[in-house]
Amino acid sequence: xxxxxxxxxxxxxxxxxxxxxxxxxxxxxxxxxxxxxxxxxxxxxxxxxxxxxxxxxxxxxxxxxxxxxxxxxxxxxxxxxxxxxxxxxxxxxxxxxxxxxxxxxxxxxxxxxxxxxxxxxxxxxxxxxxxxxxxxxxxxxxxxxxxxxxxxxxxxxxxxxxxxxxxxxxxxxxxxxxxxxxxxxxxxxxxxxxxxxxxxxxxxxxxxxxxxxxxxxxxxxxxxxxxxxxxxxxxxxxxxxxxxxxxxxxxxxxxxxxxxxxxxxxxxxxxxxxxxxxxxxxxxxxxxxxxxxxxxxxxxxxxxxxxxxxxxxxxxxx
Numbered sequence: 222x223x224x225x226x227x228x229x230x231x232x233x234x235x236x237x238x239x240x241x242x243x244x245x246x247x248x249x250x251x252x253x254x255x256x257x258x259x260x261x262x263x264x265x266x267x268x269x270x271x272x273x274x275x276x277x278x279x280x281x282x283x284x285x286x287x288x289x290x291x292x293x294x295x296x297x298x299x300x301x302x303x304x305x306x307x308x309x310x311x312x313x314x315x316x317x318x319x320x321x322x323x324x325x326x327x328x329x330x331x332x333x334x335x336x337x338x339x340x341x342x343x344x345x346x347x348x349x350x351x352x353x354x355x356x357x358x359x360x361x362x363x364x365x366x367x368x369x370x371x372x373x374x375x376x377x378x379x380x381x382x383x384x385x386x387x388x389x390x391x392x393x394x395x396x397x398x399x400x401x402x403x404x405x406x407x408x409x410x411x412x413x414x415x416x417x418x419x420x421x422x423x424x425x426x427x428x429x430x431x432x433x434x435x436x437x438x439x440x441x442x443x444x445x446x447x448x449x450x451x452x453x454x455x456x457x458x459x460x461x462x463x464x465x466x467x468x469x470x471x472x473x474x475x476x477x478x479x480x481x482x483x484x485x486x487x488x489x490x491x492x493x494x495x496x497x498x499x500x501x502x503x504x505x506x507x508x509x510x511x512x513x514x515x516x517x518x519x520x521x522x523x524x525x526x527x528x529x530x531x532x533x534x535x536x537x538x539x
Contacts, residue, residue: 229297276319316367388460392433450514465518
């Protein structure tokens, strides 16, 4: 990777990935693609080029790709799970029609493409514990449907046209920078913010609901490392199971209480998010990612908790 376009650069993953790529890929152009109303600000705007890049406008994407001689596109435009259920038509347009635009531009200009998938591709008939890489994908949400469709469409473009498509199935992502934005796993972000703010946390997910999670620094490493992996070693491409930890609300609550003893939590379960969570796996088997491109997380729950609390407390002091 030398010249990279990040579509959705101001979103949940995009902000941090763009900054990380600018540190990682020296001497190239790391272009922050955005849509009007979601302009990059601060460090994101100051450290590199930014261009309006609407995923629904293929010629606009092509123009940016041509102008900056882009070799790799990170397609991060998507609606998160709970938002996608409220806006299924928009979720389809962004997740499928938008991806089609990106893949067509990649075919025309010879770009590699990373489009994140999700644990949302799995459903009620999928094995719940250590969900295998190759298993049934039968989501019951529009978010999951678009992610499965995205995996299949990306594989098609690789097989049919030779486009270098790659992807991971992200679990819930936890970040001290990105605020909760409508994802089913976002409670694992908001709970830390509540602890640092000294307020009681009302958890929207029921006790005993296990889901895979990952700290954002590990997610960024996965997204970069996969795109730099030897293509001859890749068997699955779209998309690899990756994970770092699995916990339920009680486990993360008790872990936080080790460092914030007065922290309190109750439950106000959101039926929509709970139904989505109940259809997802408890844990993933990421053996294929480890074997094919050397995936290895660096953060477990306790390491994530210590870093999250430290970073959030520092931001509040500033």
